[in-house]
Amino acid sequence: MNIEFMGYKPLEQDYRFWLVVNPATWLIPTLLAVLVVALLVHVVAFSLPGQGWSAPAPVAVEAAPAVEAAPAQ
DSSP: OOOOBTTBOHHHHTHHHHHHSOHHHHHHHHHHHHHHHHHHHHHHHHHSTTOSTTOOOOOOOOOOOOOOOOOOO
């Protein structure tokens, strides 16, 4: 099945996209850019007050005393 859209035949002309966006050229720089963004997000998140490795331990909540049922009469 050959698809044509406004004179464009994707099955015949799709190679043009990969001539511009060549994974051999752009894959590693793209992955490095994603790594830098992830590291920056973590640095900002850990620098917020009350966050990160030095965050205070959560306060322990004591359990409510168990309510004993009245003896059945």
